[in-house]
Amino acid sequence: MARRRQSVTIKHVAADAGVSLQTVSRVINNEPNVRPEMQERVRASIAKLGYVPSIAAQRMAGRRSYLIVALNDRERTIADWRKREGTDWVDQMMFGGILKCTEHGYRLIVELVDTHSDHIERELLAAIASLQPDGVILTPPHSQNQKILEILDDHKISIARIGSLTDGPGFLLTMDDEHAARLATEHLVELGHHRIGFIAGPPEYELSGWRVVGWKAAMRDAGIDSGGLFAQGDFSFASGRAAAEALLGGDDPVTAIIASNDQMTLGALEVVREHGLRVPEDFSLISFDDTPVIRFSHPPLTAVQQPIAEVASRAVELIISDQAGKKVSREPVVVPASLVVRNSTARRRPALKDTA
């Protein structure tokens, strides 16, 4: 067992600068009560010796751990990884999260927890005990899990909740799913579509509801009755297929579909084609997830692009500011998603009976 020691510690710096440990500590942490000249001297020694504080020691001494945990759903994340389709969500979280963390000397650790199990509490407590993170970024469906929120809050860990607006502790961040759904719907309306079906995500996800609201509102604004155009999905490919079958089944089938994630969109696409319809000539399709599968699909699909990296970055900022003791507004942070128009949406082709 190699007994590794820190090569340059605060002691070395103190000795080199000819000051006390305390003064060095103050400089490191940008605390007051240090004369500029002392500051300078200490900083010079730090630079000279290449000193970097040990986060383990900092954590031990009761200060911050400089660790932020990104909590993700184990089952879903692993399934995504296994498919090797470009998980996107975790990737993009890391993209935004790591870069922002680095700016502040923080690290991001991805933790997978089992939502469905009852041991979520045990898993979470274990993660907290071993890591003692300064903050946790929660993604749906964890963002609204009261048990998780309660535990984190009890431990005075800063919380950033992505995709949730329900009451409770923590900072709220959304991508304005309602507006995004509206954008998607309006795009289709402008292309002449009236029968615009919507495949919703599971109700356990708050954002599923927001998207439905946006779609319904846009439909109403366009003077279209959205009755019978709604289908419930569960984010799975199969549910996308089933929903599309339902929407295409009646005697007044839809001419366009907005599906709440990539898998359901792909499922719908398959069904649309089975019905002998071409995309986008005969049928328009919009995905609510701009993942690689969607982008490299044929045709490349029009999609709602969610700024996950940016949201993760903001989440990290909020946590760090909060931990630094700054007063941070609890107003929800909104980083709006946008619509990327590709080749799965086109002007509605008049149905035969219309032209007759």
Next chain:
Amino acid sequence: MARRRQSVTIKHVAADAGVSLQTVSRVINNEPNVRPEMQERVRASIAKLGYVPSIAAQRMAGRRSYLIVALNDRERTIADWRKREGTDWVDQMMFGGILKCTEHGYRLIVELVDTHSDHIERELLAAIASLQPDGVILTPPHSQNQKILEILDDHKISIARIGSLTDGPGFLLTMDDEHAARLATEHLVELGHHRIGFIAGPPEYELSGWRVVGWKAAMRDAGIDSGGLFAQGDFSFASGRAAAEALLGGDDPVTAIIASNDQMTLGALEVVREHGLRVPEDFSLISFDDTPVIRFSHPPLTAVQQPIAEVASRAVELIISDQAGKKVSREPVVVPASLVVRNSTARRRPALKDTA
């Protein structure tokens, strides 16, 4: 600032079980010299109190940090993330790495460092000082960076080097790139191709060379002269284009190309089509990276699939075993890549002059 304390410490467990701290510590770390009944008693208390050791404290006391760092090239990783094409490499490393880490109470932290800069040394030392990882997983081109190896070795940090076989400290892991290149080449030979071009990756990557060797060997075994069929690339789309132009330019152009990564393959595909050739009817193409872009390309491309997750998992195993003081073989670990045949490779269509 909230002064967060461990809620349940080793002291509580010791008190509850009526033993000394040391005994608890021994039980936690599966050390000898504890009677089964004591073990039992301590474990019961641990379970009862829900005790989990603080890794910060464990690290402080000179033992392991239970942290493994996955070192990646900053520039390239960020570029991949920004493109949102499904980075795959980082994703897959996390997939294999995190799961294996979890089994042993370890955590994986992704660190990005700037290879090209001279401050790589400073960056690395800073990461070591602040994190004090037990091990580091190196990916190309870091795997063979002597400076990095030296620093890590000096700090007695276990090293897992993916894609390198050069001398130096650390465990070696490869996906048998030579064999993979051979597989790809043989596949094309079987389809009747003779003029099989190869676009190599930059020589800074050891595996670039291995792939070339595999291709050349397979060509030789098939009795084909590989002269003039080699093109140097640098993993960029543009270099793939340039290389393909060169290979298609002469009076005896290639009928198939193997490119050493996804971007170059895509570049080559573009050029092939500009030459009026259809894939796979007129031209066969194999990618040496089975990323989402390749899989969802049109047609879906035949590709070498690299078992990155599995390699990362093995890397973690090696590091953990090494840290546990076990004698671990320094023999290179080989997790062979495989060829996934899709629709970008087909039987060679006889050239006009052949049929004449």
Next chain:
DNA sequence: GTGAAAGCGCTAACAT
């Protein structure tokens, strides 16, 4: 404004 002392939770080395 600066320093000295105590202690965070744990393990190493040395008792017994």
Next chain:
DNA sequence: ATGTTAGCGCTTTCAC
């Protein structure tokens, strides 16, 4: 086989 002691590197009191 078990307990005791002395730190690890840092921050937090609380002195000066």
